[in-house]
Amino acid sequence: MEVRATIFRAEPPTTTMTMGRNLAAILLVVLACLVSLASAEQIKTTNTRWSYRLPLPEGVSGAESLAFSGKDGVYTGVSDGRVLKWGGSAAGWSTFAYNANYRSVKIPLCSDSGVPSEQKESICGRPLGVRFNRKTGELFIADAYMGLMKVGPDGGEAQVLATEADGVPFHFLNGLDVDQATGDVYFTDSSANYPRRFNTEIIMNADATGRLLKYDARTKLVTVLKAELPYPNGVALSRDRTHVVVAHTVPCEAFRYWLKGPKAGRYELLADLPGYPDNVRRDGQGGFWVALNQEKARLNATAAAPAKHLVGVRLSADGVEVEELTAARGVTLSEVAENGNKLWLGSVELDYIGIFA
Template sequence: MSIARVATSMDNGFATRLRASLSPRLLLSELLLKQWFEPVIPFTVMLALLAWFSATIPNYAGLENLLSLMRLYAEFGFVALAMAFSLISGGIDLSVGAIFAVCNFAMLYFLYVLDLPVWAAVPATLAVGAAIGCVNGLLIGYLKARPFLTTLVTLIILRASVNLLNERYATVFATNSVDSDVWDFFGEGYVLGVPINAATLIVVLLVGHLFLSRSRFGWHLTAIGANRKAARHAGIQVERMLLFTYVLSGMLCAFGGVFYAARQTSTDSTTGVGWEFQALTAVVLGGVSLSGGKGTVWRAMIGGIIIFLLTNGLVRMGIPGYVTSGAIGLILLAAVGVDVKWAKNRGKAIQKIYVNPARVPLAAAPSLLRGSSSPYAQNDRLIGAEAIGLDQVEGPEDVILDRQDRLYGSTRDGNIIRFSGPSFEQREVFAHIGGRPLGMQFDRDENLIVAVAGMGVYGIRPNQEVYKVTDETNRTWYKLNDDSRLRMADDLDIAPDGKIYFSDCTTRYEMTTNSLDIMEGRPNGRVVCYDPATRRTWTVLNHFYFPNGICVSHDGRSLLIASTSLCKVFRLWLGGPDKDKLEVVLDEIPGNCDNINRASDGNYWLALVGIRTPAFDLAMRKPGFRLRMVKQVPTDEWLAPGLNHGCVLKFTERGEVLESFWDPTGISHSTLTSMREHKGYLYLGGLENNRIGRVKLEGADPSWTGYEAYWGSKQRN
């Protein structure tokens, strides 16, 4: 007994609960879900590479060297960006290196041979790049040729052409010179301390990023890469987009060619040779997927910088070029393999490690022996319950009655069903909300406030109008999973000041998979408050073990919270000297507790959805067993608490259990989740039941109703 008390006091502290919600595996699984996690790996590689070269090559880390590296890199950056766009569109452009070389030649040709001014030569060169891209685009977009082989062949043709032209004009370029400040600025100038070509690259990257992630064209480009069929069916002009992509790719290469021409003012047969291969390796390494539709300009740049640093650094270290190209080949092989396998298995990998059961030592279960003096002793008091709406409701998780004695049930099909008449023979759909309506409560104005799993908290006015109360709360800044959305609002209650307190039982699973949260046994749930006065929603109690039933105490000063996975009832003080303090009210409950509601005599009702068994208690102490079970056994064969009993408890403010009501057969009322006292009767709702039950309570106040107890004459202070 004392051991159990110690264990429970440990559950109360925030730090303890926070610690219980963490594990390395769990962190990893949530990290893998993050969009930003994938580029982190190449980014780290990039930094490591910089650090390594700084350590091995003298004067590497200096500003001067970094600026010169930027100047050397920029042209390759343009080419890598061109490759990235073509890959994202679901194709590939292997002619980028050759287009770059042709544009390099074209720029020099316009300036040195045709004597064009710089302002005319630059657009003319960009037009050359666009024109070559246009040929690629026409072949790939309209003639539906294969991008890989087509651009490989245009690579050969362009390379051969530029070699022929070089032979003819190399001496012209070498002997002539252009006297132009603009031209010199293109080659050696700085903008705000950054080399001109790198500065242009940064601007192009920013524009490219906005284009790709924020503009309609960019979305279309991504769409035709991600799923061409769906894109076509969505009305996207696939052919035109492909043409546009290759034109864009050609123009980006032309940018590189212009700056390279300005920097080198010469051309030879090695200009841009092998760049297509380096660019391809770079962008795949950066995380632009080969399968298309996935990638950002920043990822392409990270990969590009890695490959550039590697080739540049290896050259400086005196390592021959063939070793570098072999190494890049290996990197490409590895990157392609990882890309393919990751794209295929990411979901599976996350699924495999997402569930992380923890050890949950439950307090000893009290005896349920029939006929014993225990308040939990099994009896048959619910077997004879009167059935209301038999086969007319599907799983009324919560039931409630209004001031006109009409009975409401929240059902699986997203409806609130209302029964009226002296013996509840009249059935109507009071409101359709959708989701899975669970806990209900009337506010002061007789609006029915409903916790709807999968949607949030909704209200229904007496005229049957549905309105949203809240569907999000503040995000916990240190959690990886975004927990601002309400995933599974379960039960709610309303404090005297009008604040709505409700439980959100899990932040790691969805409504349909909430049993996994119980199997995990970690504090993933929370209690949230909505204040109608300020229309603000915030989390009052984070990291809580599957909070389920919520009930404001009779005096309105504290909140009773039922934890289904810990089989305990807690009290959270809303005001007074112990404000925000959490304490255990009810320990050693023989089952998994669900909703809590007020009783007419100043006590509380508690429903047990499942009854603990020694086997299940043992399973809760064995996380490894539960992990193997959820992985290897189909859901409907998982070990579960006894779900074929119905039980309702009554307990006092101080945590003493007074009596229990049982249906040991489970025929009429199993998986009891809710009960509501009203004018001397107890109404019963169950998660899987086909009826609402009613039993007469001996000696109960025949005029007591829930509404009066909250807002009217029956309040207790």
């Protein structure tokens, strides 16, 4: 009612034409409100509080990213530098891949639970993004310290593919995705200045030296697609392979880099996010799941605690939020992945993987 009164005072109703314009304006306002309400109602809320927990082996934590193979095969990098494989309830967990340092004299250090993980990461490695090339069976690994790596279908010691691009060494490899048509790998280096163990410095110092990178499967070369980025993290190739989506932990946004078409080479905002994002994965509908490590309010001392604890959002292909994931307080996610009609929930901080059916 207040909107109508304001509009009629602004345009004196002296003629039929004027009243017609007023009525049209009112209808536009009402229509806009209805569209806004409809959009809000379309955002589905899924509470993952009752997810099944798949515990990690004793002494390790941080299933930051997940890769899948076959019916039961689940692979994840953990805090001691290894990539583990879950072979189902009968087989349990086993070591699938490791780096050269882990398989040397450093094993006692890497497996010593008494040493803080951040102190041994630079020696033992920290595998973050993991994805399979389904054609070759090779698993690609973005290790925060060791570089871009891969291991064959049977596992074993991972091969280092690259440790720098354009003469600039990697400092903090993070997210990763594989183009299943070409075998090319898209990945992020979150900072040219700070390694993972000092990731809070990236935020505190507003560091914007991150890069979006591409490993060409044919030439074996790495190219820089976009530089001077603020904390680029997760990356996912779109279903139509026209662009890659990159999550920026700060400033809580998702961008897309166009690979093909009239916008090729353009880097544009896709979505503002309600929290600090980690990994991005495609969903089954052409959109994307974005895991949230923290809500914006958690780093704002003056903000009131939100009514619900968000740990992830699902975006449409156009960046519209269509679903949100909530969880119990204290739960943080680094990845939300769809597989086998389930949501698999990875966390860089917890000692288990969540499975929500």
